[in-house]
Amino acid sequence: MKKFNFPLERMLNYQEQDLEKERGIMSRLLAARTGLEEKRLRLMEEMEEIQSERGKEIRKGTTIFSLRSSSVLLVSGKKQLEEIRNELNRIDEEIEKQRQIVVSVSQEVKKLENLKEKQLEEYRHAEAKEEQEMISEHVSGSFVRNGVSYI
Template sequence: MQEAAGAAGEISEFAGPSEEEELQRQARAVAQPDETEALNWTMKKFRFPLERLLNYRRSRLAGEQARLEKLLAEQAGLEQRRAALEREERMVNESLRRLPVISSEQLAAIASFRRFAASEAVRLAAEIHAAAGRVAAQRDAVLSARREVEVLEKLRERRLHDWRREVDQETERQTAELVVARWALSRESG
């Protein structure tokens, strides 16, 4: 009978570590993590799933702004042409006042120029009006594109804020586990 009890004792010795020994081993592993565990604890990088869409919308906004600048330059060019036409009309009228005598040929040329200037002024006014409409429509397109970008940028900022909060919480959790494990280890050894 004693032989059976002795054999049972020997078997229990070789059965493996006790529950207490296993807990101590786990505490040491947490207190002194090996390199593979340290690699697992590294922070994952922030990734915004809509980054490509955000980049596309940013490039679209840049394109809309470039079109607006082109339309504004076109409108400014039309305004300059109208101002040049008005200056030319004033110069012709001034030179007329200085002439002591005006020939019939000069009168015909002046009348022809005035008809041209009047029709050109009407045409330029229509073009300026149309250009103003295109500029207004393009400004709306720029505002719309800007809003689309801002919506995604705000969403990205919110997600980044949430990600940072999660990383901070995970770091705090891991730090707390490490402190508890070291405390348990020091308590056992002390």
């Protein structure tokens, strides 16, 4: 019997490559989100530190210039935080879209893999049947050659 050949092998390979590409995009999006989240946390820590220093300076007695400069830093930090939140929201939407793409492509790959497995199972069944028929022919041929008759 000839070797098993899955007629959609090229399509399966293409879909697998596409799935890997989409997973790569998802990984980059998740890494970007993680980076933004780390940046947000650092900025929040810096702002807390500025707030703490400002409180200490106020208790000790400070100048208007010093208070104004810390206020400017805090306002700037709040704006940066807002920008980061907006970027996080945008990237979360992209991640969700990409997740749907990955799931869809993954389902296509799974369908082709299941079809391949089913055809391989049918091939093995046909191969076993053919082998069984060859053995039966060989056994019946040897009976005929040896002059043994069936009762």
